[in-house]
Amino acid sequence: MSVEALEKNKTIDLRKRHIGPSCKIFFSHDPIKIVQARGQYMYDEKGQRYLDCINNVAHVGHCHPDVVKAGAQQMELLNTNTRFLHDNLVMYAQKLQATLPDKLSVCYFVNSGSEANDLALRLAWQYTGNKDIITLENAYHGHVSSLIDISPYKFHQLSDAEQNQFVHVAPSPDVYRGKYRADHPNPASAYADDVKDIIDKAHKKGRKIAAFIAESLQSCGGQVIPPMGYFQQVAEHVHKAGGIVIADEVQVGFGRVGSHFWAFQLQGEDFVPDIVTMGKPIGNGHPMSCVVTTKEVAEAFMTSGMEYFNTFGGNPVSCAVGLAVLDVIVKEDLQGNALRVGRYLSSQLEQLKRKHPLIGDIRGCGLFVGVELVKDRVTLTPATAEAQEVIYKLKEQHILLSADGPHRNVLKFKPPLCFSTEDADLVVEKINFILTELEEAQGLKEHGSPNIETEGSKRKLLTDENGHQKHSGLIHSKGSDQGAPRQFKQNKRLKT
């Protein structure tokens, strides 16, 4: 198959005719036609290279040869369902389990993060006998109807949004813009207590909690890093109410956070969810996903009397691909790379922050980093148009980044884990330039001198002076600027 079969205009025409208009394309006024990819780079039909800072699906690098080979070889041999015994299925389950705490020992293989989260809800409903779900503000858990119901990120897009009675929305544990901020004496307890309040109110109405579900780090919700100890306290409240805790690792799992394999592990060894759901990176693009839970939950699900059969889930090809992804992560120390390059990227961005008033917060773990743009560091007015402008200007520079969060003002870094310090330097340099232009146009004053130190300068930057929490792998701006004097004005609105 040739890399380009149709003229770009023809591709666009056919897409308009035959693909659902709700399926959005990046840069819709001038979309990109990608025909090839390798590692952290994508190539358009003219051979132009793009640096991919956003594809958390191509986890071990686009078209990784080991993964391609494993998939292709197994496709030639056998691809069938799990009603027959197959070694790939059990070896993969065993290897995946080995990355998790012991009590998370039973796997269900499915085809997408959405299927995984829907199954997690079914497990919770069956195990607890309860119905109600607590979800977080701005959460996104998938596109099937049960998950739209528990995804404020989605259901708030509806003109006639109607929240189901069994869904309770807890505040996002966002210490930058949320209800309790970095200056709060104990934001973890405060946010967890809000969950407890929700439980108490539900109980008063005679309702019962089946589950609390949250991404271990909120992704679409704005790259939110919950304060340490939050999940432990939430789990205590939820368990006491007879519910269980679902950690959605669809976007953030598989070593992305650098210091740990799973993002929920950032909270410490004393937090173990009852269900973990996986997705995007699990097969490096191959459609597959997984739900892992405890023996108790799995046995309760079986006692319902209903078989669980998933036509494609756990087929030998998907499992061969999944095994290859796990092998590559280890072989190429991609988790270590995520830690190192992630720290470097964050430190470089921290330096940008010192210079650019538009940057309100830098937060992240490993290669999961958010840059929140604000028009004002006191009021935190979201710089939404500016974030869009950064994304568009970066595209012109052949760098792919996106903006998300409830205000679409958080630049999201979640590149393939083979991302390098040189890649980080390139994107930081471009952002520096774009922000300078934007701030000049708006009459905003830069803070001090740029003085961006790169890896090339060989100076050590990976220290606590950059605000890193060495042991947890967490990085978070300390909010020290929040009380800073307002030293710039907003005098111009950009068009999106």
Added chain:
Amino acid sequence: MSVEALEKNKTIDLRKRHIGPSCKIFFSHDPIKIVQARGQYMYDEKGQRYLDCINNVAHVGHCHPDVVKAGAQQMELLNTNTRFLHDNLVMYAQKLQATLPDKLSVCYFVNSGSEANDLALRLAWQYTGNKDIITLENAYHGHVSSLIDISPYKFHQLSDAEQNQFVHVAPSPDVYRGKYRADHPNPASAYADDVKDIIDKAHKKGRKIAAFIAESLQSCGGQVIPPMGYFQQVAEHVHKAGGIVIADEVQVGFGRVGSHFWAFQLQGEDFVPDIVTMGKPIGNGHPMSCVVTTKEVAEAFMTSGMEYFNTFGGNPVSCAVGLAVLDVIVKEDLQGNALRVGRYLSSQLEQLKRKHPLIGDIRGCGLFVGVELVKDRVTLTPATAEAQEVIYKLKEQHILLSADGPHRNVLKFKPPLCFSTEDADLVVEKINFILTELEEAQGLKEHGSPNIETEGSKRKLLTDENGHQKHSGLIHSKGSDQGAPRQFKQNKRLKT
């Protein structure tokens, strides 16, 4: 990767430890370990060949080299999401559309039949503004929670089954065992009128119909072939009520019925559903599926304001695989083969029926054939244990068949479309032998002599004398035995 990495017992142990116990295996007391497959044959770890009569996923034959090659080549080149332009996506949508009536022109690519049916419900809800769904008795539409709700086949398995208020179950249009049978003057209208009654009752309660959903031919529901004209009349009633019609082709599409590419087309050109959902065979095992609908439904979905994004759906690898499957169906005339071999298989089974009192009904189209076993052709008492015995005995003969339907007494043929007349001869011969043994053990009397004519005998059998409806491609026992005298006794129960 070697074809067998673990001893079979080790595979079983690990499966027990790490795979959800709700995930059932075939022949759980002595499961089969399949390590390789090709065409309509599967091979266990000892090299023993099994004839596959049931895998409607491996549609163009297990591990078809053209499909494997297309997938492997695209995996090497690019696998990313639909937020970029790609030719595979639009070429595949165009080619798929060409198999459908013109008005079904807009595609949404997703990962499984379940995702497809869930999206179909979301489209219906949004387009109509209504909530209620009419589904058929014994229907199965998928494993995500929204589909369990509309799948009596599943929710009746629950000990605490509770039917949602918005779900209405219409009688299965089964003219063999259903409410209106072959001796009814107009079963199509009678079954459709039952749908109208449901609509009227719902309206009286102030409820409104969003959609009627049905498999074009019920599969798990017992290989049910609805009477001609049924869907036209149902569509009229449903449209009048402001609802739309969803044809679930997940199990029966892509040429399986032989005379047509889609099973809904068996009803005639005057029936066009508003939404068609696809699945299992679409990628020959690759996890993918599709929803196709009209421009009007797609535009209404867009006006909700909610983007539809599916991480893996429509990726270039899935589309390359899908394109290859369509090409192979044409290149190898697999639809024609389904028609020819399907007719031959049905005619051979009809001959078995003349001999074996345990066979109550033979019905099917192309390579979608059901053999319903009964203990008594007057009372139609399901011969459930006998059906299970046939399946187990066939397994001993290295033939894979399954039994389904609400009484698990319908032998289901839905093999890869490369199934041959020799394959048909083999399985019919074995079933003949097994039924003879069973009937002897039960003191049942055979009708007349066996006289099974095979393809090898070169005698023409594909005529109307076998009860075929030549033009529609439909085959259905005429129910002529239903009034026959009871000529045998049940004197022994088999254990399952």
